[in-house]
Amino acid sequence: MGFIAGFFRWLWTLARIVWPFAGSGQMFRGAGTLWTFLFFLLCIVFAVAWMFGVSPPELSMWFDAHGATLNWIGGWLWRLFWGAILGLCGLVLFSVGLEFFGARATDAKDTPRDVKGGCCGLTFVVVVGYIAWIAITMPLD
Numbered sequence: 001m002g003f004i005a006g007f008f009r010w011l012w013t014l015a016r017i018v019w020p021f022a023g024s025g026q027m028f029r030g031a032g033t034l035w036t037f038l039f040f041l042l043c044i045v046f047a048v049a050w051m052f053g054v055s056p057p058e059l060s061m062w063f064d065a066h067g068a069t070l071n072w073i074g075g076w077l078w079r080l081f082w083g084a085i086l087g088l089c090g091l092v093l094f095s096v097g098l099e100f101f102g103a104r105a106t107d108a109k110d111t112p113r114d115v116k117g118g119c120c121g122l123t124f125v126v127v128v129g130y131i132a133w134i135a136i137t138m139p140l141d
Contacts, residue, residue, distance in 0.1 A: 012092055075140040082135040089129035096122060 015037035049059050063070070 012037055015040060045126035072140070079136050079140075084130045084138065086129055089125050089132060092125050093122070093129070097124075 012033070016033050020035060046056055046059065050056075091133075
């Protein structure tokens, strides 16, 4: 494992151990750990910026000045993520369709349990694919 990945793993472990800063009863849960991890990450960003002579108000002004560009980049990364999910859903539907209409069409060994499990899985894939499609096509504000 690389140095950066090991550092993030250590930071995540530290966030799980330390009393979470999330509040509202989120102690030792995923949300509390995530908020604590993000808090530690921002503390490190501000410490590195301070070492290079940038004060927190200057860094905040830089983020405010470049907020539209960062929002645009984040929006397209969001669409790219959901596009990959939609592609995986399409791949699953295609492979199941090939199996169902290809080799399985000639075999009469299907039990109702296999068909039932396949239908539930396909329904799940279709729902996730629909959510991915909505996330991709919603307008970027």
